[in-house]
Amino acid sequence: MNAENVKSQMRKGTLEYCILLLLKKEAAYTSDIIQKLQEAKLIVVEGTLYPLLTRLKNSELLSYQWIESTQGPPRKYYKLTEKGEIFLSELEISWQELNDTINHIRNN
Amino acid sequence: MKKTLTVNLGGTVFHIDEDAYQLLDKYLSNLRIHFNKEEGADEIMSDFELRISEILNERVRLGNEVITLGHVEGVIKRMGKVEELFGEEPFSSAGNRQTHHTADEAGKERVNRRLFRNPDDRILGGICGGLAAYLGWDPTPVRLLIFLLMFFFGIIIPIYFILWLIIPMAHTATEKLQMRGESITVENIGKTVTDGFERVSSNVNDYLSSGKPRTALQRIADGLVDILGVILKAIAVLAGIILFPPLLFVLFILFIVIIALVAGGIGGGFGLLYHLMPYADWNMLNQYPEWTLLVAGICTVLLIGIPVISILYAVCSRIFKFKSLPNGVKWALLTFWFIALALNIFFAVRYGIPFWGDLNHWPWRPSYWRNIVQMLHV
Structure with a gap:
C-alpha cells in the first residue's frame, strides 16, 4: 500500500467521469481531450486514454466521426451519445453523493 | 553511419x-x-x-x-x-487482476514441458541448449557440467550421441514454447515468431537461415558435425551393402525365435492354467461346442493383445517417431476390445462356472492355494 498507487487509482477512477464531462461541453479530437486532461493534471501519459476511449465507444457512451484536421490526416472526433448523457447524469449523482460522504466524514 | x-x-x-x-x-x-x-x-x-x-x-x-x-x-x-x-x-478491479494472474500461472503449470533440441542455442546438436531450456537453466552451466562429467563418466559421450538421435529438434513456434514450458497461447506464439523475425532481420546480411550469428566455437563445431555426418553416412551405406544378406538372415532367425517363444508361452500358459485350476473339470471342455472354444480363445487374445500392442506401439512411435495410429483405428481397436470383453464375460458366466468345478476350490479360499502347494510338492 503506497500513497502514489492509491493516488493514481483515485485519479484513474475519475477519468471516465471527466472524459464524459469534457465531451458534454463540446465534441473534441482525441488530442484535445488529452490536452485538457493534462492541463487539469489528470493524466500523465497519453497511452492511458486510447483503450479507455475505445471501451467507452464500445459501450456506446461515445461515438466518433473521422474529421479532417488542419494539420495532416483525418482524426477521430468524439462526441457524447444519448446513452452517454444518461450515464453521465447517473455518474453526476454518485459523484455528488461521494462528495457529500467525504465532506461528512471530514467535518465530523 | x-x-x-x-x-x-x-x-x-x-x-x-x-x-x-x-x-x-x-x-x-x-x-x-x-x-x-x-x-x-x-x-x-x-x-x-x-x-x-x-x-x-x-x-x-x-x-x-x-x-x-x-x-x-x-x-x-x-x-x-x-x-x-x-x-x-x-x-479491472484488483480482484479481477488477481484471478487473472493465477489463471495465467495455472496455465503455465499445466503446460507439459517437452524435451527438444534447441535450434537457437546449440554448439553440438543443441542438446545442452534444449536441456537448459527444459530445466529453465542457463545453457552455459549445463554445458560445463556435461563437459566436466565426460571426464569422469565416459559413458556420457555415447549417451550424448544417442540423445542427439532420439530427441527431436524444436522446429515450430509451438515446439519452442513447449521446450521452454511456456503456455501455448496466441500471444506467446506471436512473441516467439517475432523474436525469430527480429533475429533474422537484425543479422540479415550475415545469416539468413540461422537466427543468431554463430560464435567461433559454434562454427568449428558445425564444421566437425558436417564432416562427421559425411563419414557416418558413408559408413552406414557401406555397412548396409556389406551386411545386408547376413542382416536378413539374423532377422529371419530372430523371427523364428520369436515365434518359438510365443508358441512356448502359449503352451506354458496352458500348463500353468492346468496347475492353477486343479479342480477344474478339464474333461468338460470336450462337451462344449467347438466354436465356443474358438471364439473364447480369440476374445481372450484380443482382450490381452489389444492393450499390450497399443502400449508397445505408442512407446515405439515415441522413440522412433512413426506417426501414431489414426483415430479411426484407435476407435476400432477400442470397440473390438469392448466386444471381446463382453463376449468373454458371457462365456465365463455361461460355461466357466460349471467348468471351474466345486465352488469351494475357487481362488479366494485359502484351501485352493493350500491344495496347489500340495500338488506342486507331489
Missing part, C-alpha cells in the same frame, strides 16, 4: 533508423500483447499508431529527415511505457 528502414505507420511513410525501428516495433508488439485479450484491440492499436505517426510527423516537419532512437524514446515517454500503462490498471 546507420542503416535506415522505411516504415508505414498509420498511413504515413517514415524513414527510421534501424535501432529506432526495433525499439518502436518492440513497444508496439508489447502493447498488442497486452491489448490482445480486449475487445477492440485492433482499434486501440491503430489509435496508438496514428498518434505516434502524428508525433513523429511533427519531428519531420521540424526538419528531421530520419526518425532516430531519441525520437522514439520521446514518443514512448509521451505515450507511456508499457509498465506504466498496465502496471496500475484501474479499469
Whole structure:
C-alpha cells in the first residue's frame, strides 16, 4: 500500500467521469481531450486514454466521426451519445453523493 | 553511419533508423500483447499508431529527415511505457487482476514441458541448449557440467550421441514454447515468431537461415558435425551393402525365435492354467461346442493383445517417431476390445462356472492355494 498507487487509482477512477464531462461541453479530437486532461493534471501519459476511449465507444457512451484536421490526416472526433448523457447524469449523482460522504466524514 | 528502414505507420511513410525501428516495433508488439485479450484491440492499436505517426510527423516537419532512437524514446515517454500503462490498471478491479494472474500461472503449470533440441542455442546438436531450456537453466552451466562429467563418466559421450538421435529438434513456434514450458497461447506464439523475425532481420546480411550469428566455437563445431555426418553416412551405406544378406538372415532367425517363444508361452500358459485350476473339470471342455472354444480363445487374445500392442506401439512411435495410429483405428481397436470383453464375460458366466468345478476350490479360499502347494510338492 503506497500513497502514489492509491493516488493514481483515485485519479484513474475519475477519468471516465471527466472524459464524459469534457465531451458534454463540446465534441473534441482525441488530442484535445488529452490536452485538457493534462492541463487539469489528470493524466500523465497519453497511452492511458486510447483503450479507455475505445471501451467507452464500445459501450456506446461515445461515438466518433473521422474529421479532417488542419494539420495532416483525418482524426477521430468524439462526441457524447444519448446513452452517454444518461450515464453521465447517473455518474453526476454518485459523484455528488461521494462528495457529500467525504465532506461528512471530514467535518465530523 | 546507420542503416535506415522505411516504415508505414498509420498511413504515413517514415524513414527510421534501424535501432529506432526495433525499439518502436518492440513497444508496439508489447502493447498488442497486452491489448490482445480486449475487445477492440485492433482499434486501440491503430489509435496508438496514428498518434505516434502524428508525433513523429511533427519531428519531420521540424526538419528531421530520419526518425532516430531519441525520437522514439520521446514518443514512448509521451505515450507511456508499457509498465506504466498496465502496471496500475484501474479499469479491472484488483480482484479481477488477481484471478487473472493465477489463471495465467495455472496455465503455465499445466503446460507439459517437452524435451527438444534447441535450434537457437546449440554448439553440438543443441542438446545442452534444449536441456537448459527444459530445466529453465542457463545453457552455459549445463554445458560445463556435461563437459566436466565426460571426464569422469565416459559413458556420457555415447549417451550424448544417442540423445542427439532420439530427441527431436524444436522446429515450430509451438515446439519452442513447449521446450521452454511456456503456455501455448496466441500471444506467446506471436512473441516467439517475432523474436525469430527480429533475429533474422537484425543479422540479415550475415545469416539468413540461422537466427543468431554463430560464435567461433559454434562454427568449428558445425564444421566437425558436417564432416562427421559425411563419414557416418558413408559408413552406414557401406555397412548396409556389406551386411545386408547376413542382416536378413539374423532377422529371419530372430523371427523364428520369436515365434518359438510365443508358441512356448502359449503352451506354458496352458500348463500353468492346468496347475492353477486343479479342480477344474478339464474333461468338460470336450462337451462344449467347438466354436465356443474358438471364439473364447480369440476374445481372450484380443482382450490381452489389444492393450499390450497399443502400449508397445505408442512407446515405439515415441522413440522412433512413426506417426501414431489414426483415430479411426484407435476407435476400432477400442470397440473390438469392448466386444471381446463382453463376449468373454458371457462365456465365463455361461460355461466357466460349471467348468471351474466345486465352488469351494475357487481362488479366494485359502484351501485352493493350500491344495496347489500340495500338488506342486507331489
